[in-house]
Amino acid sequence: MQKPFMMGTERYEAYLHHLRYMSSSASKFSLDLFQHVVSHNPHSNLFMSPSIIFVAMTMVQIGARNETRNQMISTLQFRSKDQQSILDAASSFAYRLNKRSDHGILRSANRLYPISGKGILGDYRKAVVEHFASDVKHVCFISNPEGSRQEINKWVEEVTNEKIKNLLPSGSINALTRMVVANAIYFKGHWMTQFQPQSTTQTDFHTLDGKSLKIDMMKREMKKVRYSKNAALDCKVLQLPYIGNEMYLIESEMAMIVLLPNTVTGLLEMEKKINVQNMNQCIEDVFSPTVIVSIPKFKLESSFQLSDTLSALGMPDVFNQNKADLSGMGTDLFVSQVFHKACVDVNEEGIEEAAATAATMPAPPRTFIQTFTADHPFMFLIWNYEMMAPLFVGRFTGLETKAAQTRDEL
Structure with missing residues (x-):
C-alpha cells in the first residue's frame, strides 16, 4: 500500500475507514486480554502488546471455518463476519504498524510455524502475505523440536533488534507440537520533552x-x-x-x-x-x-503462554485437536501454543x-x-x-x- 500522503482523497478515506474498523476491534480485544491477565496477577508488574496478539490471531482466523471461526470472530470483537472487510482492515492495520518514521522505530512481524508435511493452501498463504505482510514457515517439530525452537527464537530476535530473546523457553516445543503462532513488535521513541x-x-x-x-x-x-x-x-x-x-x-x-x-x-x-x-x-x-x-x-519484561487465556476469552476450539476447524488453511491443523513476550525500558x-x-x-x-x-x-x-x-x-x-x-x- 502506498504512503497516505501519496493516496488520492478517496483512497485515503478508505484507508482510514479500514484502519479505524480494525483499531476499534483491537482496542476492545486489548482491554479484554489485559483485564483477564491482570485478574490472575493482581499485584504484579505487567507489560504486553495485545494489538500484535490480535493481529496474529486474526491471521489464524482467516483460515478458520464454522464454529472455530465464529468463536474467533466474537473473541476478536469484529463487528462483521464479512471476510473481505476483515482482510481490507488488516491490510491498513499491518501497513500502519510498519510505517517508517524519522524519529522512532516501529516494527512488527507475525509468522505461523506449522509442522512440515501439513500442506498450507495456496489461497491462504497468498492472503496472509498480501494482507498481513506475513508468511508461513514449515518446521520439523517431530524430528527436530529443539532446532525448530531455536529457529523461531532467532527470527524473533532479528525482528525486535535483539530485545526479545528466548521467546520460546526450553522444553516448550516437542514432537507433539503441530503449530506455533509467533508474533513480535519493537518500538523505540524519544520524548518530545526529555527528562534530565x-x-x-x-x-x-x-x-x-x-x-x-x-x-x-x-x-x-x-x-x-x-x-x-x-x-x-x-x-x-x-x-x-x-x-x-x-x-x-x-x-x-x-x-x-x-x-x-x-x-x-x-x-x-x-x-x-x-x-x-x-x-x-x-x-x-x-x-x-x-x-x-x-x-x-x-x-519491565513479561512472558506469556496464551492458549489457555485465549480459550477462556472465548476461542477454545482453535486449540483443541479434536475440534479445531482450520480447513481454510490446511488439513488436520490446530494451534498448539501462542507465545508472547514484551519488554519496556522507560528512561530519561x-x-x-x-x-x-x-x-x-x-x-x-x-x-x-x-x-x-x-x-x-x-x-x-x-x-x-x-x-x-x-x-x-x-x-x-x-x-x-x-x-x-x-x-x-x-
Whole structure:
C-alpha cells in the first residue's frame, strides 16, 4: 500500500475507514486480554502488546471455518463476519504498524510455524502475505523440536533488534507440537520533552500492599503536555508525546498515556472499570497546562503462554485437536501454543519497547501549574493517535523493581 500522503482523497478515506474498523476491534480485544491477565496477577508488574496478539490471531482466523471461526470472530470483537472487510482492515492495520518514521522505530512481524508435511493452501498463504505482510514457515517439530525452537527464537530476535530473546523457553516445543503462532513488535521513541538525568532521584514508591520502596524517579517541568482528570476512572491522565514524523508533518503520532489512580490502592478498581469508551475519553478530553511531571524510571519484561487465556476469552476450539476447524488453511491443523513476550525500558531519553463515556472533571484555569507524581501503582498505554488504539498496555506496581528486569509468567 502506498504512503497516505501519496493516496488520492478517496483512497485515503478508505484507508482510514479500514484502519479505524480494525483499531476499534483491537482496542476492545486489548482491554479484554489485559483485564483477564491482570485478574490472575493482581499485584504484579505487567507489560504486553495485545494489538500484535490480535493481529496474529486474526491471521489464524482467516483460515478458520464454522464454529472455530465464529468463536474467533466474537473473541476478536469484529463487528462483521464479512471476510473481505476483515482482510481490507488488516491490510491498513499491518501497513500502519510498519510505517517508517524519522524519529522512532516501529516494527512488527507475525509468522505461523506449522509442522512440515501439513500442506498450507495456496489461497491462504497468498492472503496472509498480501494482507498481513506475513508468511508461513514449515518446521520439523517431530524430528527436530529443539532446532525448530531455536529457529523461531532467532527470527524473533532479528525482528525486535535483539530485545526479545528466548521467546520460546526450553522444553516448550516437542514432537507433539503441530503449530506455533509467533508474533513480535519493537518500538523505540524519544520524548518530545526529555527528562534530565541529573534530576532523577531516589524516591519512595508506595505499593498496593501498603509498603514503600525506593525507586529512581524522573522529574521535569513540562509545558503544553496533555493532561486531564477523569471522574469515572477516578484518576489523573498524562500524555507524554514522542517526537513525531516530519515526513508526514506529524508533530506527535505516538505517546505514553499514564493513568494514575487518585488513591494509592486504586489501580485494581480502575482496571476493572476501564473500557473503550472511557479509555478514548481519557485520550480526547485533555488540555495543555504546565505540569511538573514525576514518573519512575523502570524496565519491565513479561512472558506469556496464551492458549489457555485465549480459550477462556472465548476461542477454545482453535486449540483443541479434536475440534479445531482450520480447513481454510490446511488439513488436520490446530494451534498448539501462542507465545508472547514484551519488554519496556522507560528512561530519561524516551522509551524502548519490544514484544511481543467517562465524565471528565472541568479543567482548571490554564495559568495553574499542575503536578503529576506517579509515586504509586499506575496503568500505562503506548498510544498511536492515527490508529486510535494502544500498541502496548502495561502496569507498574513496583514489584521487584530493584531487579534489572521483572518477569511475569502465566
